Amino acid sequence: MGSVSDRALAHMDSDDILTELLERICQGLSADTVAVLLLEPGGTELIATATKGIETEVRQGVRVPLGQGFAGKVAAEKHPVMLDRVDSTTVVNQLLWERGIQTLLGVPLLIGGQVIGVLHVGSLTSRRFTDDDVEFLQAAADRVALTVDAQQAQSARAAAAKLQRSLLPAQLPHVLSLDFAARYVPGGRSIVAGDWYDVFTLPNGWMGIVIGDVVGHDLPAAVVMGRLRSALRAYSLETTDPADVLTRLDRKAQHFEPGMMATVLYGTLEPNFDKLYLSSAGHLAPVLARPGAPAEFAKLPTDPPIGAVREARRQTTVVDLPPGTITCFYTDGLVERRHAPLDQGLEALRAAVDIEPSDKVCAHVMAKLIGEYVPEDDVALLAFRRQGPDEVGPLEVTVPAIPESLKDIRAAMRRWLSAVGVAGDVTGDLLLAVGEACTNSVEHAYGPAGGDVHLRIELRDDELVVTVRDDGRWRAARGKNRGRGLTLMQKCGDDVQVNRTEEGTTVMIRRRLEPEAKA
Structure with missing residues (x-):
């Protein structure tokens, strides 16, 4: 009995205790197989979780319905069961009779009177398990139950903590x-x-x-x-x-x-x-x-x-x-x-x-x-x-030079202008002017390889200064009725400057703010 006591296992890491317990149970009862089956969360099936002597049970994910067969009966009745005929009429898990098991002894795993699983041992030869064997196995089951419960609690906490951090x-x-x-x-x-x-x-x-x-x-x-x-x-x-x-x-x-x-x-x-x-x-x-x-x-x-x-x-x-x-x-x-x-x-x-x-x-x-x-x-x-x-600094936005980016620029501008207290016609005028400048960069600055459009807006005293910059080489306007963007920008701003170089094009728009333009 001492081989499965707390004192005998006190020096071991928790992860190794279950493996060592199964080894000691086999030795203590001279058994050929030992298995731990745990109730699934729904409480309707037992799942093979740890084994010795017939490891295929775990690898194949053996399941036994509660109340059916040998292990299901142990869990349902909550008391030891001994079986001296192992075949399809008495055991759900066919691996047991295929392996040649002749005799089985099983006991419930209990925590606070509630069944959490089943521990059973098997023998390849016909034998009669004694009352001392039953007592030994139940003592071992109590130790296994405590170990499994602790491991499940630890795993659940770790999984929940990881899940929560991820969410x-x-x-x-x-x-x-x-x-x-x-x-x-x-x-x-x-x-x-x-x-x-x-x-x-x-x-x-x-x-x-x-x-x-x-x-x-x-x-x-x-x-x-x-x-x-x-x-x-x-x-x-x-x-x-x-x-x-x-x-x-x-x-x-x-x-x-x-x-x-x-x-x-x-x-x-x-x-x-x-x-x-x-x-x-x-x-x-x-x-x-x-x-x-x-x-x-x-x-x-x-x-x-x-x-x-x-x-x-x-x-x-x-x-x-x-x-x-x-x-x-x-x-x-x-x-x-x-x-x-x-x-x-x-x-x-x-x-x-x-x-x-x-x-x-x-x-x-x-x-x-x-x-x-x-x-x-x-x-x-x-x-x-x-x-x-007074807490809002300049707006700086860099987006891909594609038409879909224009809505992102407009959304960012609306938020920023509202945050600095700009309202009225100024907002509409600047959205139009910047939209034209950005559209020009999208259409004329880059070839198939693409590039970025850079926007910066800052408030200097009572004047808004907008800079739209690209890093491409300007291409001539395509199609008819083009080239009117600069005229629109000049109507929406008080001063518009366009600077084209080998490194790109920069458009600067200045707009003075009248007192009523600030909300």
């Missing part, structure tokens, strides 16, 4: 005039959680911002979180209406994830970042701090969580985001405490949010609400700030 943004996007920061802390002793946040750009220039909380912890919650995150991203490509996206996400969850539940807050930002469209599926409202006003919670209806109610009606609320506004998304682990009212935590959060760079806001919030406290629930915090005009 959370490795780094938040760098977006002109937006400042992002985040914090993520699993609750209690868990190293993984079902909370997530995400930020992504959409093909039409909009941005998606999401935070969610899957009910549960550890690997199951992390797996569901990953599925919801991927599905939401896919639906966001079809519509910019957050309520529509959450409706589709809910329909998917109701069908493919029955029994799960999650709260989700999803928002979409207009390309110029003036407005944030929000929809809440049972999630707490974000905190908004606008210039010249105290922080407050966004006023939006809270619809049912994902997975809670079939065909739930969902709504979208529009929130104004003037320059300088900071917005905080968060999960309930940040504000909920077991022995304190929720309103108390929410008020502490509201008081902790001020107009500062997003990383400072996150640090201040975590210090005030978490501090030395070990949160019982998972905590996710995502903050973003729309920068003020």
